Amino acid sequence: MAMLTPSFPPLRLTALRPAAGAVLLAAMLAGGAALVAQVAGERGITPVAATTDIEVRGIQVNTTGDSAEEARRAGWAEAQRLAWAKIGGPKLPDSQLDGLVTAIIVGQEQIGPRRYIATLGVVFDRARAGGLLGGGGARARSAPMLVLPVLVTGGTQTMFEVRNPWQRAWAEYQTGASAVDYVRPSGAGWQSLMLTAGQPSRRSRAWWNEVLDQFGAADVVTPVAELTYLYPGGPVEGRFTARHGPENQVLGTFTLRANGSAQLPAMLAQAVERFDEIFTRALASGELRPDPTLTLDEIQLSPEVRALIAAARQSELADAARAAELAPPSVPSPVPVTPPTPVPGTEAPATATGSFTVQVGTPDPAAIDAALGSVRGTPGVRQVQTPSIAIGGTSVLQVSYAGDLSALAAALRARGWTVTEGSNALAITR
Numbered sequence: 001m002a003m004l005t006p007s008f009p010p011l012r013l014t015a016l017r018p019a020a021g022a023v024l025l026a027a028m029l030a031g032g033a034a035l036v037a038q039v040a041g042e043r044g045i046t047p048v049a050a051t052t053d054i055e056v057r058g059i060q061v062n063t064t065g066d067s068a069e070e071a072r073r074a075g076w077a078e079a080q081r082l083a084w085a086k087i088g089g090p091k092l093p094d095s096q097l098d099g100l101v102t103a104i105i106v107g108q109e110q111i112g113p114r115r116y117i118a119t120l121g122v123v124f125d126r127a128r129a130g131g132l133l134g135g136g137g138a139r140a141r142s143a144p145m146l147v148l149p150v151l152v153t154g155g156t157q158t159m160f161e162v163r164n165p166w167q168r169a170w171a172e173y174q175t176g177a178s179a180v181d182y183v184r185p186s187g188a189g190w191q192s193l194m195l196t197a198g199q200p201s202r203r204s205r206a207w208w209n210e211v212l213d214q215f216g217a218a219d220v221v222t223p224v225a226e227l228t229y230l231y232p233g234g235p236v237e238g239r240f241t242a243r244h245g246p247e248n249q250v251l252g253t254f255t256l257r258a259n260g261s262a263q264l265p266a267m268l269a270q271a272v273e274r275f276d277e278i279f280t281r282a283l284a285s286g287e288l289r290p291d292p293t294l295t296l297d298e299i300q301l302s303p304e305v306r307a308l309i310a311a312a313r314q315s316e317l318a319d320a321a322r323a324a325e326l327a328p329p330s331v332p333s334p335v336p337v338t339p340p341t342p343v344p345g346t347e348a349p350a351t352a353t354g355s356f357t358v359q360v361g362t363p364d365p366a367a368i369d370a371a372l373g374s375v376r377g378t379p380g381v382r383q384v385q386t387p388s389i390a391i392g393g394t395s396v397l398q399v400s401y402a403g404d405l406s407a408l409a410a411a412l413r414a415r416g417w418t419v420t421e422g423s424n425a426l427a428i429t430r
Helices: 015-035 068-086 096-100 126-135 165-172 205-217 259-285 303-325 367-374 407-414
Strands: 054-062 101-111 117-126 145-147 150-151 156-158 220-230 237-244 249-260 353-362 381-388 394-401 418-421 426-427
Touching: 054 068, 054 101, 054 126, 054 259, 068 096, 068 117, 068 426, 096 101, 096 126, 117 126, 145 205, 150 165, 165 259, 205 220, 205 367, 220 259, 237 259, 249 259, 353 367, 353 407, 367 381, 367 394, 394 407, 407 418, 407 426
Parallel strands: 145 220, 150 220, 353 426
Antiparallel strands: 054 117, 101 117, 150 156, 220 237, 237 249, 353 394, 381 394, 418 426
């Protein structure tokens, strides 16, 4: 009896290949979209331009008139009088007040046929009103302070990752009349990746220097707003903490309460003004000053120490020159001498300085700090800038060096780096 061997048709995979390709393509597109989404979307609020005009907000009016327009004009005139009295101005007629006011800011308004209810802001021209208020003289301002507003709500901390009402309150605040020179990022584009809620907890001075250099600031202030919603649509309690510097030094705390979500913007605007008062008092008491550890320019060397350092380096140069003179004639070229780093107050040897690109792998923040510290400490390096920081990837440094590319490569090798030379660029690894 013959055995029957089962026979099956060959498996056809051609029908699956387009589907598999579609899945792979979709995965690649999704990955690219995820990368783009890190800097795209609804992010960033442009701060208002800083002026020295006097701005008074939160003026509530309730007026009537023969028509809606007359009621509105009466409300604006009353707002001017109330705002002028709020800042301690002398009694003036409405005609003179009209000449001092440059703008009316409408917060909320309800317009009826013969009634006008609104919350307004009034802006006075400081050049005209300053003499009447006794504030026309110049006053000192603080060093530029980077503002990092942190919002804590629902157990989540945010800064510039998404738009939020705390960021908007600081963006809309008029800082021109403050004694503190605030530097307010917009939070758009790459700023939403660099300035996250975890940034204030960093302690690395090298990292802070890079962040502050990007915005031209000397130090940082961190206003923290912790909001608690008692129930949806109900009252909102806010606990606010003013912090300063990379060590998160607490300068003051206070609490505010809003009756509902509709009153939250007004509460946050009031909180910003309270923060400005805290920072101004800290500036007057000497607490709000740049941290000297954030920049080496703040380190002052005594003349005796400078003289000793200069004498030691001059001796090193003399020894190197003497060794070059005593070298045998068979040596094709003299031994290159790396110029010493100049000491503040002393003249450095005239050497051509070039700008070179250095790529370095940075798997974590500690690697960034180590790379920046090592490259900055390389003899002959004048300045290190960071056009691109990539945690978990390859960061790009722009290095100003007193010498050519080969000399920089040799100096980095002496620091323990494995260097690959390219066209006006280096790649370093360890």
